[in-house]
Amino acid sequence: MNNTKLQSKLERAIQRVQSWLRKQQLGYGALTMLCILAGLSALSAFTFSPTAHVFLENEVATADVVADHGFVMEDATATRMRQQQVRSLQPLVCDLTPESVTAPRRRVQELFTALAHANQEEREKLRAALAEETGDEIPSRAFALLGHEDARNLVMQHMLPWLESRLSEGVISDSRLLLPYKGGVLVRNAREGTEVLYADSQTVPDLKNLNADLSVMLRSLLPGSAAVKRAALALVGPLIPPTLSPNYEATKTRTEEALRALGPVVHQVQKGEIIVRQGERVSKEQQIKLQSLRQRKSDFFKHTVFIGTFFCSLLITSGLFFSPSGKPSSPVRQKDMVFIGVLVASTALLSKGLVLLGQRLAESNPAFPADALAFALPVAGIAGLSALIFSTRRYLVTGLLLAFFCAAMNKGSLALFLFYFLSAMWNTWLIVRTQTRQDVVNSMLPLLLGLFFMWAGATFMQGGPHTRYLPEALAVLASGVVSMLLIFALAPCVETIFDYSTRFRLMELMNLDQPILRELMLNAPGTYHHSLITSHLVEAGAKAIGAQSLLCKVAALYHDVGKVTRPEYFIENQFGGDNPHDRLAPSMSALILTSHVKKGVELAQAHKLGHEVIEIIRQHHGSSTITYFFQKAVELGENPRVADFSYSGPKPQTKEAAIIMLADAVEASSRVLDNPSPSRLHTHISGIIKKVFAAGQLDESELTFKDLDLLAHSFLRVLTGLFHHRIKYPDKVPFKPPFQEEIDRLRNARAKVEAGAPAPGTTPADTPKPESPERAKGPGAPLQ
Numbered sequence: 001m002n003n004t005k006l007q008s009k010l011e012r013a014i015q016r017v018q019s020w021l022r023k024q025q026l027g028y029g030a031l032t033m034l035c036i037l038a039g040l041s042a043l044s045a046f047t048f049s050p051t052a053h054v055f056l057e058n059e060v061a062t063a064d065v066v067a068d069h070g071f072v073m074e075d076a077t078a079t080r081m082r083q084q085q086v087r088s089l090q091p092l093v094c095d096l097t098p099e100s101v102t103a104p105r106r107r108v109q110e111l112f113t114a115l116a117h118a119n120q121e122e123r124e125k126l127r128a129a130l131a132e133e134t135g136d137e138i139p140s141r142a143f144a145l146l147g148h149e150d151a152r153n154l155v156m157q158h159m160l161p162w163l164e165s166r167l168s169e170g171v172i173s174d175s176r177l178l179l180p181y182k183g184g185v186l187v188r189n190a191r192e193g194t195e196v197l198y199a200d201s202q203t204v205p206d207l208k209n210l211n212a213d214l215s216v217m218l219r220s221l222l223p224g225s226a227a228v229k230r231a232a233l234a235l236v237g238p239l240i241p242p243t244l245s246p247n248y249e250a251t252k253t254r255t256e257e258a259l260r261a262l263g264p265v266v267h268q269v270q271k272g273e274i275i276v277r278q279g280e281r282v283s284k285e286q287q288i289k290l291q292s293l294r295q296r297k298s299d300f301f302k303h304t305v306f307i308g309t310f311f312c313s314l315l316i317t318s319g320l321f322f323s324p325s326g327k328p329s330s331p332v333r334q335k336d337m338v339f340i341g342v343l344v345a346s347t348a349l350l351s352k353g354l355v356l357l358g359q360r361l362a363e364s365n366p367a368f369p370a371d372a373l374a375f376a377l378p379v380a381g382i383a384g385l386s387a388l389i390f391s392t393r394r395y396l397v398t399g400l401l402l403a404f405f406c407a408a409m410n411k412g413s414l415a416l417f418l419f420y421f422l423s424a425m426w427n428t429w430l431i432v433r434t435q436t437r438q439d440v441v442n443s444m445l446p447l448l449l450g451l452f453f454m455w456a457g458a459t460f461m462q463g464g465p466h467t468r469y470l471p472e473a474l475a476v477l478a479s480g481v482v483s484m485l486l487i488f489a490l491a492p493c494v495e496t497i498f499d500y501s502t503r504f505r506l507m508e509l510m511n512l513d514q515p516i517l518r519e520l521m522l523n524a525p526g527t528y529h530h531s532l533i534t535s536h537l538v539e540a541g542a543k544a545i546g547a548q549s550l551l552c553k554v555a556a557l558y559h560d561v562g563k564v565t566r567p568e569y570f571i572e573n574q575f576g577g578d579n580p581h582d583r584l585a586p587s588m589s590a591l592i593l594t595s596h597v598k599k600g601v602e603l604a605q606a607h608k609l610g611h612e613v614i615e616i617i618r619q620h621h622g623s624s625t626i627t628y629f630f631q632k633a634v635e636l637g638e639n640p641r642v643a644d645f646s647y648s649g650p651k652p653q654t655k656e657a658a659i660i661m662l663a664d665a666v667e668a669s670s671r672v673l674d675n676p677s678p679s680r681l682h683t684h685i686s687g688i689i690k691k692v693f694a695a696g697q698l699d700e701s702e703l704t705f706k707d708l709d710l711l712a713h714s715f716l717r718v719l720t721g722l723f724h725h726r727i728k729y730p731d732k733v734p735f736k737p738p739f740q741e742e743i744d745r746l747r748n749a750r751a752k753v754e755a756g757a758p759a760p761g762t763t764p765a766d767t768p769k770p771e772s773p774e775r776a777k778g779p780g781a782p783l784q
Contacts, residue, residue: 029334033317036341040348041310044408045302054290055282062367065275065290073292075285078265086262089183090255091197094170094204094244096189101167104239105160111235112155115147123147134238142231151228154221159236162217166210170196173242175206187244204244211237269293309408316404319397331653339498340386340398347382348405355410369468374410375419375455376475379403380447381483383424385490387431388502391548399424419458426450427483435550436507440487448480501610506554509609516607517557520564526572527563530667531556533722537663538656540714545707547655555616556660558609562600562617566592572668586633590626590645597621597647612656619657620664622697623649651700658701659711662689666715676723678716685715 055061114126123143131137138146145151170187172178178185178201185198198204205213214237218229267289269275275289276282282290320332320340354373362370383399390398403420410416427450430443455476459469491502501509508514512521521528535556542549567573569580569592581589600617625646633640652658666688670676673684689708692698703711 029332029337033337033341036345037313037317038310040345040405040408041306041313043348043352044309044405045306055276055287057282057284057287059282061276061278061280061282064278065293067269067273067275067289067293073267073269073289075265075267075288077284077288082262082265083259086258087255090181090251090258091183091186092178092181092201093186093188093247093250093254094172095247096170096187097243097245098168098189098191100241100243101164103241104163104167104236107239108155108160108236111146112152130235130238136234136238138231138234142227142234145225145228145231146235148228150225151232154218154228155232155236158221159214159218159232163210163214163236163240166205166213167240167243170204170244171210171240171242172204172206172244172246175202175204175209177246178202178204185244188247188250207240207242210240214240309405313401313404316397316400319400320394335498336390336394339389339494339500340394340401343382343386343398344401344405347377347379347402348409351377351406351409369471371410372468372471372475374406374416374475375472376478376482377406377420378479378483378486379406379420380423380427380451380479381486384427384431384483384487385494387428388487388491388504389494389500392432392546395428396425399428413462415458415462418461419454422454423451423479426454431487431503434503437488437504440484444480444484447483448477451476451480499611501551501554501612503550505610506550509554509613510550510557512557514607516561516564516603520561523564524567524570524573526575527560527567527570530572531558531560534559534660534663534667537667537715537718538659540718541659541663541711542656544710544714545655545659545703547659551612551616552656552659555613555620555656556663558600558604558613559617559620559660559664560596560600561603562596562598564603565596565599569593570596572671581629586629586636586638587640587644590629593626593629594621594647615653616657616660619650619652620660621647622651622661623647624692624695624697651697653700655702655707658698658703661697662692662711663715665692666719670719670723673723676719678720681719681723682712682716685712685719 055065111126111130115123118126124140127138127140127143170185172185181201183199185201185204187196187198187204189195211233215233218233221229267285269289269292275293276286320337351374354377358368358370358373361368361373379399379402382402383395386395386398389395399421402424403417406420407413407417427447430446431440434440434443452473455472459472491504494500495502495505512518517528520531535553538552538556539549541547542552563570563573569589571579584592597618597620601614604614604617623646625642627645630640630642630645633645652661666685669688670681670684673680676684689712693708698708
């Protein structure tokens with residue numbers, strides 16, 4: 001049993017949600033609004049330009065600069081110096097060639113073998129070939145000594161072993177090749193896979209030094225023939241090859257690897273750290289820190305700010321669909337969502353532009369406060385534009401969205417948000433109380449006073465130096481002036497693009513010289529008079545319950561314009577004459593009467609009266625039934641359907657449409673009352689309202705029982721004034737202007753004197769009395 005109840009409750013809840021979604025008519029408008037909210041939330045999470053001051057080296061700081069976040073700062077100069085140091089200390093890579101170590105032994109053995117079997121002529125040829133090979137010529141006497149056994153033993157047993165030992169350690173061709181490399185020499189043996197670093201490049205011998213060492217070594221040997229030693233040195237010295245060859249490509253590669261591994265020179269800055277104090281002379285390191293703070297990259301986009309802003313904006317936007325009192329709300333149209341989204345997006349983008357402009361001005365002039373231009377944003381004017389179109393709940397949510405996103409774009413405080421929101425609400429309060437464009441102009445002074453009052457509160461709330469007061473005050477003044485200009489400039493554009501009926505447009509439609517109203521007055525004067533009375537009823541009723549009184553009054557003037565096509569079929573235009581319905585079937589009469597709603601909608605669309613007025617014309621009879629002709633059809637023995645004698649609807653969807661339905665029924669029925677005293681009027685009005693309510697015509701509107709009671713009292717007050725008792729005046733008495741008799745007497749006396757009549761003083765003949773002029777009569781002026 002409990003599961004069945006739970007399931008039924010869940011089904012009812014789902015049905016209510018589905019019904020609400022169908023009523024809201026969500027579509028491309030909701031998708032557009034969702035995209036705009038996401039885009040603006042993302043934009044608020046971006047940091048396009050830092051806000052910290054930048055002072056140059058040796059400049060005196062004019063303000064404290066505190067790191068609002070921790071960051072790692074690169075010292076580019078120190079990095080370059082360190083890289084240069086690494087380059088200069090990189091050792092020269094030299095490849096060791098093992099084949100060169102044994103090359104002198106092979107060549108010397110070949111020479112000794114050839115000398116052992118050569119005659120004198122062949123020895124000369126060997127000496128010449130050796131001179132050509134080495135570039136040094138050995139004298140003939142010295143070359144002849146090389147053929148002795150002593151010279152061969154000296155070379156093979158002493159010189160070559162010592163020389164090979166030194167060559168295996170590495171010998172460069174010329175030590176001047178090593179001078180640019182302060183990091184030494186890295187000897188690389190590719191065959192053995194070993195590397196030996198000589199930190200001092202001067203320890204690596206070249207050929208010249210090796211020959212000198214070889215000569216010293218020969219002199220230190222046991223006593224022997226000096227001539228033989230010189231001949232051996234002359235033979236071996238030129239045959240010594242360099243065993244080290246510089247590898248510049250490998251050196252460059254290793255240098256680049258070292259630089260990559262080195263990394264930049266950085267300084268760690270903690271959040272909240274004071275980088276420079278006011279009045280302090282800026283050092284080079286502080287300048288680098290300030291520049292790094294301005295050029296931060298890690299906080300370019302804060303995803304947490306995006307998520308939070310997006311969720312908060314969704315909650316605020318939901319106020320467009322729900323009423324705080326819990327009463328049903330009128331559906332939000334798709335174009336409403338698009339318009340509000342465009343309004344909020346354009347204002348938020350303008351706010352971001354002012355932020356960037358303020359930062360550029362602050363960079364060029366450090367005395368200019370960067371956030372001063374935030375007060376120049378015309379949020380009040382944009383919110384006032386929405387108040388020209390929407391009801392209280394809608395323009396309040398719009399103003400809240402404007403204040404929220406503009407403050408988010410400025411990374412502003414609570415004080416800035418309150419300034420935006422309160423200025424928006426202040427201007428909307430002024431706008432909804434205007435009746436003409438001149439009233440809007442007259443609201444300029446109150447608007448400026450309110451803006452300055454709110455700015456003063458926000459300024460003292462957030463504190464700061466007094467030097468920013470003047471720029472911010474000028475920005476507030478600009479905001480008020482631009483707000484007023486925006487209302488006049490954008491209102492016609494909004495009316496044209498989005499087909500809205502702004503308050504200005506409603507004021508124009510309220511003019512009784514509109515062509516459609518003149519046509520109604522000439523062709524259907526009874527309907528015209530009925531519309532005038534109804535407009536006064538709905539205006540009083542709307543003010544009593546807080547509905548849009550201006551929209552109600554305008555819609556009441558046009559709610560029956562469809563009757564202008566067939567005015568003679570409506571009793572208020574027959575004036576006691578022939579009734580054409582007497583010759584028609586009841587169903588045809590009902591069709592003619594109900595068609596005035598469709599005709600009225602068509603005429604309203606042709607004259608561009610606006611969506612709100614057109615919908616009220618469509619809904620002002622709801623789905624009510626014309627009971628008179630329905631009963632007449634029943635009496636004639638027909639089998640009528642209720643749908644054939646009912647209006648097509650829909651039922652009133654808003655307070656304004658419901659008020660006009662009630663006022664229309666009350667005004668039309670009150671004409672047939674005999675002796676309409678206040679008590680009888682009250683009973684009659686209450687009965688009509690109860691009858692409409694009982695028929696279910698108010699089910700889809702926002703009216704409450706309290707609203708119905710207030711409407712009844714408002715209707716009674718207006719109708720009592722219309723049907724008040726008048727004083728019964730006496731019969732018509734001829735009117736004579738003052739002194740008329742005296743003037744007539746003098747004129748007659750003069751005429752007689754000129755005609756030879758008796759002198760003045762004699763009794764004149766009776767003269768005819770002048771006709772009494774009657775007052776010009778005409779139809780009474782209609783109520784305005």
